[in-house]
Amino acid sequence: MEHPIDHSRPNAIAQVLNDALVIRLRIAPRTVIWLNDTQHYLFNAADPELGERIAVGLPDLLVAPERGPVLIVGTMWPKHFAALAGPPATDVDDRHAQARALLAARDLAVTSTFAGHR
Template structure:
């Protein structure tokens, strides 16, 4: 399965193999001590009715030292009918697929020849966005699911990037849960602004000004003076965690961070 980040490649593979368990199939995910080492050590022992699970297959096939050997072992497994049936599933980003399947120029070596032979004609592309038919099906499924699919459809239906919305939510929640108080103040200001109908694009000046009325009871953060209602001069964005100021210039802190 070839697709960009968070497009549902792994979930699509999982949904495909789930029914096989009822028919005696097993799933093998080689990863210990490393993915490549585990695959090389035990591919020769794969028994019939085994799903070989190569999620993020660049870790198996993209290494020039081991990728060709793993590809050759997979080819041998598929070629020996007495070892089947077997199912080999892998996921790749497009850039890794291009790297492993590109034909080299005549004067250069071919480091991915066996990998290219293995992948050619055996890839399925996962689109970046749901088309109209898929969106209609998602709406029907969301009616009997928890609130998360329905919320994702509300936010992302216009552009169809539903799986990216669902996949990104846990990471965003972790950012919020683990954020220091000044960072949470900015995030909560943005949340309140969106709740009250402000547009998607929130200027930094708006966020920092709106985040000024902060509780005086906050505990001190290491390296940052506790806030006591003062309004210091503008601070540079380096005072905030790197991810908070990513893609920005200067941040007028106005009491959000004070040295």
């Protein structure tokens, strides 16, 4: 397991994606990438382009044949998912178009409570 060290989670994953795409390193076959609180990676008010680069880079990891199976799992609270996957605030400036495309029809809702013991 590797956890990139960076004071900024988006910068850390962007560096891993850049390394993986440019020099084909660091992401081995049978790797699971877990992006806890995925909104921190895809939504960055200070640098919206960083989130968009991440949204474009993640699917590229899935289609590289030399990498073998890779699983990307992201967790996100419903309100953040709705903000990123829902319709843009304006038709003119969709600052999260790539994130929206990445998340389209890819949610798996989890119940808010666990079932009791039987």
